Amino acid sequence: MINYLKSGLLSLAAAALLSGAVWAADAIVIKGSTTVLPVAQGTLEAFMKANPGVQMSLSGGGSGEGIKALIDKTTNIATSSRAIKDKEVELARAKGVKPVAHVVAFDAIIPVVHPKNKVNNLTVDQLSQIYQGNITNWKEVGGADLKIVVISRDSSSGTFESWDHFVMRKAKVTPRAQMLASNGALVTAISKNRYAIAYLGIGYVNKTVKALQVNGITASIQAAMSKEYPFSRELYMYTDGEPQGATAKYLAFVKSAEGQKIVAREGFVPLAEVKKTVKKK
Amino acid sequence: MKTSEAAGVRLMRRRYLKQTIFFTLVRASALLIVLALGGVLFHIFYHGISAISWEFITRPPTDSMTKGGILPAILGTIYLTVGAIAVGLPLGIASAIYLTEYAKQGRVIRLIKVGINCLAGVPSVVFGLFGLGFFVIFLGFGSSILSGSLTLGFLILPTIIGAAEEALKGVPQTFREASLSLGVSKWQTIYRIVLPNALPGILTGSILGIGRAAGETAPIMFTAAAYFTAKLPGSIFDEVMALPYHIYVLATAGTHIEATRPIQFGTVLVLVAVVLGIDLVAIVIRGYMRRNKRW
Amino acid sequence: MNRKTKEIFIKYLFLLFALVSIIVLGLIVFSLFREGLPLFSTVAVHDFLFGLEWYPTYDPPSFGIFPLIVGSLIVTAIATLISVPLGVLAAVYISEIAPQRVKEILKSAIELLAGLPSVVLGFFGMVIIAPWLQETFDLPTGLNIINASIILAVMAIPTISSISEDALYAVPREFKEASYALGATKFETIAKVIVPAALSGISTAIMLGMARAIGETMVVLMVAGGAAAIPESLFDSVRPMPASIAAEMGETPFRSAHYQALFATGIVLFLLTLAFNLIADYVSHRFRQTGSATL
Numbered sequence: 001m002i003n004y005l006k007s008g009l010l011s012l013a014a015a016a017l018l019s020g021a022v023w024a025a026d027a028i029v030i031k032g033s034t035t036v037l038p039v040a041q042g043t044l045e046a047f048m049k050a051n052p053g054v055q056m057s058l059s060g061g062g063s064g065e066g067i068k069a070l071i072d073k074t075t076n077i078a079t080s081s082r083a084i085k086d087k088e089v090e091l092a093r094a095k096g097v098k099p100v101a102h103v104v105a106f107d108a109i110i111p112v113v114h115p116k117n118k119v120n121n122l123t124v125d126q127l128s129q130i131y132q133g134n135i136t137n138w139k140e141v142g143g144a145d146l147k148i149v150v151i152s153r154d155s156s157s158g159t160f161e162s163w164d165h166f167v168m169r170k171a172k173v174t175p176r177a178q179m180l181a182s183n184g185a186l187v188t189a190i191s192k193n194r195y196a197i198a199y200l201g202i203g204y205v206n207k208t209v210k211a212l213q214v215n216g217i218t219a220s221i222q223a224a225m226s227k228e229y230p231f232s233r234e235l236y237m238y239t240d241g242e243p244q245g246a247t248a249k250y251l252a253f254v255k256s257a258e259g260q261k262i263v264a265r266e267g268f269v270p271l272a273e274v275k276k277t278v279k280k281k
Numbered sequence: 282m283k284t285s286e287a288a289g290v291r292l293m294r295r296r297y298l299k300q301t302i303f304f305t306l307v308r309a310s311a312l313l314i315v316l317a318l319g320g321v322l323f324h325i326f327y328h329g330i331s332a333i334s335w336e337f338i339t340r341p342p343t344d345s346m347t348k349g350g351i352l353p354a355i356l357g358t359i360y361l362t363v364g365a366i367a368v369g370l371p372l373g374i375a376s377a378i379y380l381t382e383y384a385k386q387g388r389v390i391r392l393i394k395v396g397i398n399c400l401a402g403v404p405s406v407v408f409g410l411f412g413l414g415f416f417v418i419f420l421g422f423g424s425s426i427l428s429g430s431l432t433l434g435f436l437i438l439p440t441i442i443g444a445a446e447e448a449l450k451g452v453p454q455t456f457r458e459a460s461l462s463l464g465v466s467k468w469q470t471i472y473r474i475v476l477p478n479a480l481p482g483i484l485t486g487s488i489l490g491i492g493r494a495a496g497e498t499a500p501i502m503f504t505a506a507a508y509f510t511a512k513l514p515g516s517i518f519d520e521v522m523a524l525p526y527h528i529y530v531l532a533t534a535g536t537h538i539e540a541t542r543p544i545q546f547g548t549v550l551v552l553v554a555v556v557l558g559i560d561l562v563a564i565v566i567r568g569y570m571r572r573n574k575r576w
Numbered sequence: 577m578n579r580k581t582k583e584i585f586i587k588y589l590f591l592l593f594a595l596v597s598i599i600v601l602g603l604i605v606f607s608l609f610r611e612g613l614p615l616f617s618t619v620a621v622h623d624f625l626f627g628l629e630w631y632p633t634y635d636p637p638s639f640g641i642f643p644l645i646v647g648s649l650i651v652t653a654i655a656t657l658i659s660v661p662l663g664v665l666a667a668v669y670i671s672e673i674a675p676q677r678v679k680e681i682l683k684s685a686i687e688l689l690a691g692l693p694s695v696v697l698g699f700f701g702m703v704i705i706a707p708w709l710q711e712t713f714d715l716p717t718g719l720n721i722i723n724a725s726i727i728l729a730v731m732a733i734p735t736i737s738s739i740s741e742d743a744l745y746a747v748p749r750e751f752k753e754a755s756y757a758l759g760a761t762k763f764e765t766i767a768k769v770i771v772p773a774a775l776s777g778i779s780t781a782i783m784l785g786m787a788r789a790i791g792e793t794m795v796v797l798m799v800a801g802g803a804a805a806i807p808e809s810l811f812d813s814v815r816p817m818p819a820s821i822a823a824e825m826g827e828t829p830f831r832s833a834h835y836q837a838l839f840a841t842g843i844v845l846f847l848l849t850l851a852f853n854l855i856a857d858y859v860s861h862r863f864r865q866t867g868s869a870t871l
Binding site: 296297299300303304306307308310311313314315317318321324325372375376378380381382383384389390392393395396397398399400401402403404405406407408409410411413414416418419421438439442454464467468489492495496497498499502503506525526527528532533542544546552555557560561562568 | 579582583587588590591593594595596597598601603604605607608609610611647661662665666668669670672673674680684685686687688689691692693694695696697698699700702703704717730733737761762763764767787788790791792794795797798818821822825826829832838839842846850852853854856857
């Protein structure tokens, strides 16, 4: 019965498709991390200008969603701010999908507070205690006598997982934390809330928030590169197998000098700088 | 005698005082509701109007959403709404025809009516899950205009059934009797006499459902909506941008939330203008039709 | 096909269309259960419903939705406390007190309020009310229970008021006349005769308003703050069930335990609203006003 219904509806859909719809010759669907979103959108706009024939669409939603879509074959490129997990690779293999990673930029995660907050520096341990809900007042870490409002990214975002990896080390974030949907939302929340603490990708730190030092080290592109600053990570675009056609062309563009200029403009660390630092070493 | 009269007057006064207090409360509640509506509309208009321009409604977004317009979102909402109507309207009218013209009071009718009421009460996010589980995954339509339209179409089905039922019931029984007595079959009577007379009512009633389809967010989040499409959709299997989702994404998950605030307000204003415009038209036409009934 | 078989065929065709609502309801149940039930092979139902920890992405994960249920119930309860008096009083005003012109304007205003898309109200709560609350009362956050409840109340008022109004309108004229003839004031007539006579309709209205509030997604997603803990004050953030589903569904790996847990949360939400709707339906039929004879 269900199969019958299914085939009926499918043929209906097929008819609708044949009657009016036209498949775009070259289509690229990009889905995933909100951290990578500015890079993806910036490069996409530039790429579209040079290749007007390509049909492209871009969605955020989080690294998990991107990879899920790659596995479902509903996207050509999954953007991610974390490496793909073993479980996801397993799922992909089961569906005949071979995820291939392309590193497109580097990023550093930076704890931020309201500009009027007196605190300048926190240790990794203090950050962990704050996020576990064990330190609840700013005066315990040298600030004013104010309650700490913990703000975090949604638990399935890549930024959250990086934070977990660098800071929490499997300890649980307090359930009283506010979970927001994007880096952009965190910036807005922090800039208006003198109680709050949050963490951001370096591309999102601006003058409306105050970046904290971690273990006495100021985050910068250089510090992130030399691994002196502890919270740095790679940003990825995943494809199913080696990219073909328009997708390959787009990825090549992202990694090109022109594409990496956009990466830098959006506040991330371009691949070229990394190569330089590595060479110096 | 005098004292009891005075007591009576006092009692009367107290009774009327209670009434005055009650009436004040009642008027205050009504006023508060109007103020809530007015306040929301005022803020949206006040903050949104500066973003509105010809460019805003005729151009796609550029520069990571911080510039340009919202054309793809407007078109996406139109596609999804038209799709929802294409699904909901015929089904809704046919359901209503059965309920008013064919069915006799009984268990089946009772069951169907309970079913419609329950469907009307299903939360929009559950419709989203249904759309994801059934159309996107089970039938394999993917996240697309097709999946979104079907989900929205079933969402507005109860509204349309209600509107169509009311309109069909409004057609005088004598019309049907006259037709049947001439030997016209029941179906011919419905098709040639009842439906044409009820159609204006059905359409205006359904407009409210259409407004709802245009404004819903949760049902399309997992079934149709994209954050950004560089081009307009080429087929019903493409994802689309949509006004409600655009507002949600820009306000909560955008890359430059503060910088796009004017665009957010502008998009809100466009959505509200579209939805309330549709509703207002329906309300005015309905009032006009009620005053000028032909029978 | 002769005329009679054709007529019968058409009749059953329409019956099929009328059954679509029930079929869709069945498909909703089917999709939710198909994607959600597998969770319970690894997580006990009791741990799911009454577990205090919602850590869906940890290793090992905890899928306790009790804080989410509490979040849903508390915003619904407070929204009900706000919307019931306002909605019912406004209905009384419209049906018993207001002059014709005011009545029409007010009814249209309420209908427009009902037409405002939820994402617009959520946006309003997030961008206008939240900063105002936060600054005025020096709160840690403006995205909290109170804010969400106020907006939900605004969304429930049209449902409560329009259905209550229908119920008040249906109270037979003789009741009022008899009351006035006995010397009762207008207030006494309303409070002791009309409202009690319409009580079943008003209860239905309240149930449906609550169902609307508990299932509303965008408002709680944007305004409730999203903290998955049992709140200690009305200014705390909560994460009602619809918000959790909408926020996390996009990000969870396909068919993972987390994904199943979100569908299972959808089942809980669906059953909860279904219960509200069935109770409303039962009340409105069991205690139906069929005129003066029933009292």
